[in-house]
Amino acid sequence: MALSSESIRNVPTGPSRKGPTGIEPARVTAGQPGSDKGTVTLEGDTARIDARGIYYKTLNEQIREALDLGARTVILDHVNGQRYIGAGLHAQGVTLVVNGVPGNDLATFMDGPTVIVNENAQDGIGNTMNSGLVVVNGDAGDVLGYGMRGGRLYVRGDVGYRVGIHMKAFGEAHPVIVAGGRARDFFGEYMAGGELILLGLGESDDALVGSYVGTGMHGGVIFLRGTVAEHQLGKEVGVAEPDAADQARLEEVVGDFCRVMQLDATAVLAEPFVKLYPYSHRPYGKLYAY
Amino acid sequence: MTDHFRRDADSAARGLNRIGEADRRSAVRRYGGLPAPGSRVPDMGPRPEYSAEAEERILGGCGLMGVCDESGGRMSGELAVRSMASMHDRGNGLGGGFAGYGIYPDFPHAFCFHMLYTDDASKDDTEYYLARHFVVLHHEPIPTRPVRGIQDEPILWRYFLEITDQRLAETQLSAEDYVVHAVMDINAHINGAFVASSGRNMGAFKGVGFPEEIGQFYRLDEYQGWTWTGHGRFPTNTPGWWGGAHPFCLLDYSIVHNGEISSYGINQRYLEGFGYNCTLRTDTEVVTYLFDLMLRRHGLPVEIACKALASPFWKDIDLMPDDQRKLYSALRMVYGPALLNGPFAVVLGMGEGMVALNDRIKLRPLVAARNGSTVYVASEESAIREICAKPERSWMPRAGEPVVARLAEGVNPAASRSGEAFEVAASPAAVA
Numbered sequence: 001m002a003l004s005s006e007s008i009r010n011v012p013t014g015p016s017r018k019g020p021t022g023i024e025p026a027r028v029t030a031g032q033p034g035s036d037k038g039t040v041t042l043e044g045d046t047a048r049i050d051a052r053g054i055y056y057k058t059l060n061e062q063i064r065e066a067l068d069l070g071a072r073t074v075i076l077d078h079v080n081g082q083r084y085i086g087a088g089l090h091a092q093g094v095t096l097v098v099n100g101v102p103g104n105d106l107a108t109f110m111d112g113p114t115v116i117v118n119e120n121a122q123d124g125i126g127n128t129m130n131s132g133l134v135v136v137n138g139d140a141g142d143v144l145g146y147g148m149r150g151g152r153l154y155v156r157g158d159v160g161y162r163v164g165i166h167m168k169a170f171g172e173a174h175p176v177i178v179a180g181g182r183a184r185d186f187f188g189e190y191m192a193g194g195e196l197i198l199l200g201l202g203e204s205d206d207a208l209v210g211s212y213v214g215t216g217m218h219g220g221v222i223f224l225r226g227t228v229a230e231h232q233l234g235k236e237v238g239v240a241e242p243d244a245a246d247q248a249r250l251e252e253v254v255g256d257f258c259r260v261m262q263l264d265a266t267a268v269l270a271e272p273f274v275k276l277y278p279y280s281h282r283p284y285g286k287l288y289a290y
Numbered sequence: 291m292t293d294h295f296r297r298d299a300d301s302a303a304r305g306l307n308r309i310g311e312a313d314r315r316s317a318v319r320r321y322g323g324l325p326a327p328g329s330r331v332p333d334m335g336p337r338p339e340y341s342a343e344a345e346e347r348i349l350g351g352c353g354l355m356g357v358c359d360e361s362g363g364r365m366s367g368e369l370a371v372r373s374m375a376s377m378h379d380r381g382n383g384l385g386g387g388f389a390g391y392g393i394y395p396d397f398p399h400a401f402c403f404h405m406l407y408t409d410d411a412s413k414d415d416t417e418y419y420l421a422r423h424f425v426v427l428h429h430e431p432i433p434t435r436p437v438r439g440i441q442d443e444p445i446l447w448r449y450f451l452e453i454t455d456q457r458l459a460e461t462q463l464s465a466e467d468y469v470v471h472a473v474m475d476i477n478a479h480i481n482g483a484f485v486a487s488s489g490r491n492m493g494a495f496k497g498v499g500f501p502e503e504i505g506q507f508y509r510l511d512e513y514q515g516w517t518w519t520g521h522g523r524f525p526t527n528t529p530g531w532w533g534g535a536h537p538f539c540l541l542d543y544s545i546v547h548n549g550e551i552s553s554y555g556i557n558q559r560y561l562e563g564f565g566y567n568c569t570l571r572t573d574t575e576v577v578t579y580l581f582d583l584m585l586r587r588h589g590l591p592v593e594i595a596c597k598a599l600a601s602p603f604w605k606d607i608d609l610m611p612d613d614q615r616k617l618y619s620a621l622r623m624v625y626g627p628a629l630l631n632g633p634f635a636v637v638l639g640m641g642e643g644m645v646a647l648n649d650r651i652k653l654r655p656l657v658a659a660r661n662g663s664t665v666y667v668a669s670e671e672s673a674i675r676e677i678c679a680k681p682e683r684s685w686m687p688r689a690g691e692p693v694v695a696r697l698a699e700g701v702n703p704a705a706s707r708s709g710e711a712f713e714v715a716a717s718p719a720a721v722a
Contacts, residue, residue, distance in 0.1 A: 022436030025506040029676055031376035081376050081672025101672045122670055123655055160686050161652040185651060
């Protein structure tokens with residue numbers, strides 16, 4: 001049954017007050033729609049925006065305005081939960097610094113810039129991202145790099161469920177996700193291309209990775225620093241020891257991650273990795289064909 | 291009229307509502323004191339009008355939060371409202387609600403019924419019913435203020451109720467069972483009346499609107515509670531209506547829920563066998579009743595109850611050490627029909643504290659944090675940071691692993707059970 005929003009809103013439930021009367025609830029958080037603008041200060045090519053209480057739409061507009069005025073670095077202070085920061089931003093040599101917890105879909109569709117988050121981040125970072133770099137200096141949530149098409153995502157700490165789901169690669173476009181901590185279930189689910197690297201650094205009671213690793217995977221490669229049991233794996237992935245070419249590639253990517261995170265790459269690379277690869281690039285090709 | 295409709299009427303007719311049966315008989319015989327001259331004898335026959343607005347199951351993707359100070363420190367409801375306001379965009383204004391615990395220190399032991407009435411007739415009928423079966427210590431309109439965006443609200447009234455020992459002896463029910471029967475009766479049989487909450491020293495405040503509008507409307511800034519839960523709704527299959535907003539409550543248990551319960555049919559059938567009538571046309575309702583069944587009536591530790599609702603997969607049970615395998619196999623066999631399938635994140639508020647739980651493969655967001663004695667949970671970390679800028683610890687709970695906040699002993703004298711955390715792994719013999 002198709003219902004217009006108006007008819008839903010007007011379901012009669014009582015005889016009392018009718019019509020839009022009364023006070024408007026105060027706007028007390030950044031999550032409530034509003035057109036308040038954040039204070040912007042521009043010094044040289046660095047802009048600072050106070051994002052406290054600023055709705056995500058306005059904040060993203062102000063970021064673009066600052067870049068139009070010539071800023072190359074935009075520092076966002078007091079961010080809390082604003083979604084879509086850096087969404088669709090197409091620029092080279094530009095850096096966004098996020099102080100606070102950014103909302104979902106950070107850097108979605110982003111093409112080129114660098115985003116540095118100095119706190120934990122939420123779900124959906126790098127959704128369909130094209131190119132650029134996202135660095136999270138804390139933990140991050142679920143569904144990172146969903147359908148990611150290029151660029152890099154570095155997370156210092158742990159990541160959640162379904163990281164790298166449906167990542168893909170074509171030609172020059174080659175997405176990479178590196179997480180320094182641990183990951184939960186469905187790591188690399190339906191992965192079609194690119195690289196997922198999990199380092200498991202630091203002390204933790206948690207397993208390196210959860211279950212259903214690489215379920216439906218049909219492209220790309222996963223490297224785990226440590227071991228994984230057979231029962232943790234999806235049916236579509238095989239396990240191998242990295243060969244010389246893989247090792248060289250690990251040294252390059254993990255080396256870059258360690259440089260950005262200021263970690264000792266030699267120590268990180270001293271531990272053995274395992275490589276997970278898809279058995280087939282078309283695992284369900286015969287699912288419905290007898 | 292749907293099949294669901296008739297099925298509920300059938301289950302009532304099978305005599306699952308003992309108070310209702312007794313009332314129907316007494317109403318026919320006209321004995322016993324009527325509450326006041328001119329009061330109407332309730333017509334317990336036809337189905338409530340409100341159901342017509344919500345005949346289909348409610349599915350949704352929503353936002354939720356919960357906060358509990360284990361030491362019993364009481365917080366303003368404004369805190370919960372602010373946290374929910376930060377997740378404004380998760381809902382669409384067709385449902386918002388809150389549950390507060392420890393908010394009625396003047397009546398800590400009375401069952402407080404928060405009622406939603408379509409009209410005066412439903413109020414008269416319900417008041418007749420309440421006066422017959424309870425001692426009404428106090429009753430009053432639920433205080434509200436006009437808020438732009440909140441309209442067409444039902445009549446909102448609250449009652450502080452006690453049950454006489456004589457009544458309990460006559461019906462041979464515990465006070466809690468007595469209240470459950472009364473709630474089922476009112477929801478199933480009194481036209482246009484709906485019980486929003488029925489617990490001790492707690493209440494649910496819900497309706498159609500964004501959560502911050504609902505919080506303002508119900509003047510939640512004027513209440514102090516040691517546990518608060520909140521919800522912003524995004525209904526996808528049914529109209530937003532006042533009774534369909536979260537939380538869904540029975541006794542001290544309240545549930546806010548993001549997701550959908552795909553196993554609703556099985557759960558509902560199972561619950562019917564225990565006398566629970568699912569009358570509210572929403573999947574979330576079964577979660578509340580399942581917790582009431584397992585925690586209160588079956589006396590399960592909350593960790594075990596959560597493992598029945600979001601049980602480990604058989605393939606994982608096979609890998610467990612012997613004692614745990616025995617425990618989880620038994621749990622899955624005994625409580626198979628209580629298994630919740632589908633994506634969900636729920637926060638259970640209860641007299642003893644608060645519990646947050648995800649489905650088994652984490653299909654809905656949930657983040658937890660702790661600062662001192664206060665435990666926070668929410669759909670987004672930013673909603674926690676909104677009310678606690680720097681928690682000592684924040685983490686993402688594992689799929690199917692409950693986050694439990696327990697009130698210290700003696701904080702809530704009305705809590706039916708209290709005590710130590712139950713170590714699932716360490717005490718497998720408890721159930722085996």
